[in-house]
Amino acid sequence: MAAKRRRSGGKGGGTMGCAPFLVLIVIALIIQYWWVLLIALGAVAMTVALVRSTKAPARPARVPLPRPQPAVAPPRPVLGGDDLTAHVRAAKRAGRVRDMQEWDYEWIRLSHPGKSLHEVNSIANTHFARGRSIGINSGDPSLG
Known part of the structure; x- marks a missing residue:
């Protein structure tokens, strides 16, 4: 069943x-x-x-950047006596030579009217590299 x-x-x-x-x-x-x-x-x-x-792991501590120090030129030595005289003469001569080179540059620029500024600069640089100047010693470096 x-x-x-x-x-x-x-x-x-x-x-x-x-x-x-x-x-x-x-x-x-x-x-x-x-x-x-x-x-x-x-x-x-x-x-x-x-x-x-x-x-979480600890973050590294921030280190502040050091404060920038002002750029100061070192003090010039104090000149006296013969050193001072030689320094003043050299400064005057450098000023005169710079003035004459500026005058020479203008002369070269005027004597080459068709040249570009780049070409005039190269002519002036070769002129000054030879120690020549129109206004100093009539352009003869051996007399200086």
Whole structure:
């Protein structure tokens, strides 16, 4: 004979149980107390952030850059006697030579009217490199 299987009383056919009612109650609580849930989530997020930041390795300390010192030219030695006289004479001679070279440059520029500034500069540089000047010793470097 075939044995009859019995169904248990808890698993009745077609009964839904109380699960849908529990879901509706949970949804109603979420709708009513949404601000409490937001505060709780914020507290959890802050706690997680604090725990992670304390477990992170320490950052190296920033070393401030040294303050830049003003650039000051070293003091010139104080000249006296013969050194001072030689220095003044050399300065006067350099000033005269510079003035004559400026005059020579203008003379070269005027004597070559069709040349560009680059060509005039190269002519003047070769002229000055040979030690020549129109205004000093009539252009003869051996007399200087």
